[in-house]
Amino acid sequence: MITRPTNAAMRSTGRVLANEQVSSGLIRLDMQLDLCPGFEPGQFAMINLTGAMELVFSRPFSILAVQDRVLSLLYRVVGRGTRAMQQLRPDDNLTVLGPLGRPFSTPAEKLPVVLIGGGVGLPPVWAWLKQYGRPDDIGFFGARDGADVPWDLLDDRWRISVDNHRQVPADRAAWQGLVPDLVAKEISPDDHQSRLVMACGPIPLLKAAADLARDRHWPCQVSLEEHMGCGYGACKGCVVPVIDLNNTQDSWRNATCCQDGPVFSAESIDWSSYSRHDFDVID
Ligand SMILES: Cc1cc2nc3c(=O)[nH]c(=O)nc-3n(C[C@H](O)[C@H](O)[C@H](O)COP(=O)(O)OP(=O)(O)OC[C@H]3O[C@@H](n4cnc5c(N)ncnc54)[C@H](O)[C@@H]3O)c2cc1C
Numbered sequence: 001m002i003t004r005p006t007n008a009a010m011r012s013t014g015r016v017l018a019n020e021q022v023s024s025g026l027i028r029l030d031m032q033l034d035l036c037p038g039f040e041p042g043q044f045a046m047i048n049l050t051g052a053m054e055l056v057f058s059r060p061f062s063i064l065a066v067q068d069r070v071l072s073l074l075y076r077v078v079g080r081g082t083r084a085m086q087q088l089r090p091d092d093n094l095t096v097l098g099p100l101g102r103p104f105s106t107p108a109e110k111l112p113v114v115l116i117g118g119g120v121g122l123p124p125v126w127a128w129l130k131q132y133g134r135p136d137d138i139g140f141f142g143a144r145d146g147a148d149v150p151w152d153l154l155d156d157r158w159r160i161s162v163d164n165h166r167q168v169p170a171d172r173a174a175w176q177g178l179v180p181d182l183v184a185k186e187i188s189p190d191d192h193q194s195r196l197v198m199a200c201g202p203i204p205l206l207k208a209a210a211d212l213a214r215d216r217h218w219p220c221q222v223s224l225e226e227h228m229g230c231g232y233g234a235c236k237g238c239v240v241p242v243i244d245l246n247n248t249q250d251s252w253r254n255a256t257c258c259q260d261g262p263v264f265s266a267e268s269i270d271w272s273s274y275s276r277h278d279f280d281v282i283d
């Protein structure tokens, strides 16, 4: 695997350009940065509000795109911080620290990539396909229903699955069921081409993607969304149980999601204890 070198994180001010709904549950936030390092897909930024709205802890968001000093995110309103972000208007300011974290690694050999995104897990896999995708790489995106799909972001390189088929536009196709099942349906077990899976979304989706990859003997990388305090390794508030793959004693340790991740090899995660998290319905 090739892990591309990443830029050092910078703290900058972001001036809101647009903050608009792109589906029933997803909002795209575009902001102009005063300082803007490039990013690698899978990396994230810590975002905070300013003035009276400032939060004690910044909130982590995957980077969707950076172009001409414009940083774009995609978020869902789940609590206090994202509710306040929803109120932002053009010319409002935010503080941004990034890019942070370990991005997806690309196979050294030409291995087709299967990108799997569920809900707010779309940005890192969307960014990878946009930046590095080749013709035989395919994106799969899972949403609650047709209204929840950001159709304008998803071109014909994306296959869509929905939990419920209501509000799927007549001119677009969506399969009803879970996104890893759509991958299993589209890529037959008789297709012996090896692939690399890159996935981001709720924990059950990641676990299902990791199980599928293991059954097919495909390598798999997952991007995790832990609660974070600092975003750069200082508070140890974002631990992920990982198995020490080099140790024959089956030992495990707590890694940090912000520094050791958020992208991890799926086989390094101790899914039996990680799957017990009680906040696995974030999408
Ligand atoms: C590396 C990384 C990338 C992320 N990328 C995105 C993204 O692109 N778009 C997006 O919408 N969200 C993303 N998240 C999740 C996002 O950080 C949280 O939704 C956000 O912090 C919630 O803030 P809040 O103040 O609105 O909610 P809070 O008031 O802090 O919490 C509201 C509810 O959301 C739950 N929650 C909060 N944070 C998380 C979390 N990290 N994982 C699971 N549940 C959580 C809480 O348990 C609680 O039930 C990412 C998280 C990480 C770690």
Ligand code: FES
Pocket (backbone or CB within 6 Å): 227, 228, 229, 230, 231, 232, 233, 234, 235, 236, 237, 238, 256, 257, 258, 259
């Ligand atoms: S968020 Fe502070 S150590 Fe990861």
